[in-house]
Amino acid sequence: MSISDDSLLLKNQVCFPLYAASRILIQAYREPLEELGLTYPQYLVMLILxxxxGLTVSQIGEKLFLDSGTLTPVLKRLEANNFIKRNRSDKDERKVEIELxxxxxxxQxxxxxxxxxxxxxxxxxEEGELSLFKIQVNKLIETLKH
Structure with a gap:
């Protein structure tokens, strides 16, 4: 691959606009979420709950595309703030259920x-543009997770 290869230019990367937009959009959530004492990942967990x-850690992780190692610190912080309780399942001790x-x-x-x-x-x-964009991003997620 040569140095002049256009495929390595930042402006030609599909991932960069998504990365930049995601960071900027999440930043916009910072102030209103701080008023609630939540971070963006904590907010996502709360939205699900x-x-x-009463979902399990693994069910929440599936919805957020996060493994338990990444999700556990978020849940511990929510529990420390008294927003959730973590309980071992009566049916299966390996599962941890999350309750508001x-x-x-x-x-809420x-x-x-x-x-x-x-x-x-x-x-x-326009509303239609946002709806179409969301559909396209969800299609991208489905394509990449396989």
Missing amino acids: WEKD TYPGKSL AKATPIPEKIHSLLNQW
Whole structure:
């Protein structure tokens, strides 16, 4: 491969715009999440649990594409903040179930304005464009995880 090979130019990388956009978008979440005492990864876990409480660590990991080694510190911090409880399953001691505490459930109401705040940052995009973009990114995820 020669030094002049265009495939190695940053502007020609598919991954870089996704990486940069992801970092900038997650940065936009920082302030509203700090008000709740959450980091972005913690927020993602809470979103999953607000949708369906009582999932196992592995179920949460599957939804977030995270292994238990990466997810465990996030869960420990949420537990230290009294937003969740971790319990060994009665049916299978190898499984750890995650349950929202009352403060964790109450946090959902405080988090309700966050999606609208983020959506307002994307006001130059039409609703159809955002929907199509999400479909395309999900297709990319499905393609790459196989």
